[in-house]
Amino acid sequence: MKFGVVMFPGSNCDVDCFHVIKEVLKEEVEYIWHKEPLRESKRYDCIILPGGFSYGDYLRPGAIARFSNVMEGIIDFAEKGGLVLGICNGFQVLLEAGLLPGAMKRNKNLRFICDNVFVRVENNTIPFTLKCKKGQVLEIPIAHGDGNYHIDKKTLKEMKENNQIVFRYCDEKGEVSEATNPNGSIDNIAGICNRRGNVLGMMPHPERCSEEILGSADGKLIFDSIMKYLKGE
Amino acid sequence: MFLAKVYITYKKGVLDPQGSTVKKALGTMGFDTIEDVRVGKYMEIMLEEKEKDVAEQKIKEMCDKVLTNPVIEEYSYDILEVRK
Numbered sequence: 001m002k003f004g005v006v007m008f009p010g011s012n013c014d015v016d017c018f019h020v021i022k023e024v025l026k027e028e029v030e031y032i033w034h035k036e037p038l039r040e041s042k043r044y045d046c047i048i049l050p051g052g053f054s055y056g057d058y059l060r061p062g063a064i065a066r067f068s069n070v071m072e073g074i075i076d077f078a079e080k081g082g083l084v085l086g087i088c089n090g091f092q093v094l095l096e097a098g099l100l101p102g103a104m105k106r107n108k109n110l111r112f113i114c115d116n117v118f119v120r121v122e123n124n125t126i127p128f129t130l131k132c133k134k135g136q137v138l139e140i141p142i143a144h145g146d147g148n149y150h151i152d153k154k155t156l157k158e159m160k161e162n163n164q165i166v167f168r169y170c171d172e173k174g175e176v177s178e179a180t181n182p183n184g185s186i187d188n189i190a191g192i193c194n195r196r197g198n199v200l201g202m203m204p205h206p207e208r209c210s211e212e213i214l215g216s217a218d219g220k221l222i223f224d225s226i227m228k229y230l231k232g233e
Numbered sequence: 234m235f236l237a238k239v240y241i242t243y244k245k246g247v248l249d250p251q252g253s254t255v256k257k258a259l260g261t262m263g264f265d266t267i268e269d270v271r272v273g274k275y276m277e278i279m280l281e282e283k284e285k286d287v288a289e290q291k292i293k294e295m296c297d298k299v300l301t302n303p304v305i306e307e308y309s310y311d312i313l314e315v316r317k
Contacts, residue, residue: 060302067299096302103304105243106250150247150305184250 001230003029004044006074006090008065013051013087016207021048024210025223034065038073045230046083047074049090051143051205061104061146062092071097083127083226084199088144091191091201100192100201101159102151108184112145116216117182119167119190119204120174126197127229129166131221137174138167138218140204142182142190147203149185149192156187167191167202235280235288238311239300242273247305276300279315288312 003021007014014031021029032038032047054065065071071093078084078099086094094100107113118139121132132138151159159165167190170176181188183203191202206219243249251272259267278295282288289312296308 059300063299063302095304101304103302105247105305108248108250110250110254148250152304184248 001027001045004032004047006032006049008034008054010054011050011052017048017050020207020210034068034070037069046226049086049093051088054089062096065093066096078199081198086201088203094201099199101155104146105148105150106146107148113182114143116141118170118172120170123163123166126193128200128222128225130225130228139216140219141208142204147183149189162195164192166193234315234317235282236313236315237278237292239276241301241306241308242271244307
């Protein structure tokens with residue numbers, strides 16, 4: 001299978017994503033420079049928008065990157081059903097591009113939070129979570145200053161009806177509460193997908209915990225799920 | 234030439250984490266009559282246009298397309314004619 005990892009100026013988790021695909025999954029992977037239009041002839045199976053601080057988070061996180069040359073092709077790729085995974089800043093870019101509903105605000109406590117957190121898998125039917133159990137608790141690190149997800153009540157209701165909430169911040173037992181919400185995100189939301197389920201945005205970093213030597217390999221479940229889906233297993 | 238002064242804030246009803254922190258801090262300092270604080274962004278944009286309505290149209294387009302995120306933010310602006 002062939003993965004593409006987009007590099008924006010200021011991306012800083014691109015190398016980690018590349019490493020996991022190449023060395024852990026042992027699959028084909030290429031970097032995609034943001035200035036180049038996405039070429040269909042490359043035939044990617046999955047495109048990853050990595051974490052970082054594209055364009056220094058100027059204006060709003062993801063707001064400038066959203067207008068990079070590569071994005072038009074990525075929107076098209078997603079509309080045709082291609083798998084797109086946005087992690088952290090990648091999630092913010094997907095929101096700004098309108099591929100996912102909602103927006104990110106500054107963390108409630110105004111701090112940049114770098115910590116290990118627990119998230120509960122709310123939807124295990126999409127290509128990115130096929131190998132998880134519903135309600136499974138994953139330990140994954142977060143590192144962001146703007147992860148306070150916001151959406152209006154009406155759309156939130158629709159998203160729940162469509163099963164678009166994929167991950168919610170919880171404790172190690174899977175209990176979701178105000179106390180387990182690190183950033184003020186509405187409904188403890190840590191990750192969402194589009195209606196079709198082929199675009200996932202998540203604040204936690206699965207690429208930082210895909211090998212036991214790093215303390216947790218829970219993130220590998222996301223990548224293994226993608227592989228399972230792509231191979232049609 | 235026109236100078237556009239653009240003001241961007243979170244929409245009413247969207248909790249503003251910076252605004253509420255500033256409000257709390259001001260309260261602690263003894264400013265006890267504060268009802269609300271909203272923290273936003275201020276931009277100055279110079280446009281080389283002849284007509285004011287054209288300048289206004291462009292500012293609106295910039296705000297809707299790039300400068301604000303309509304999911305959480307709203308904007309207002311003043312447009313002034315200036316000499317080079």
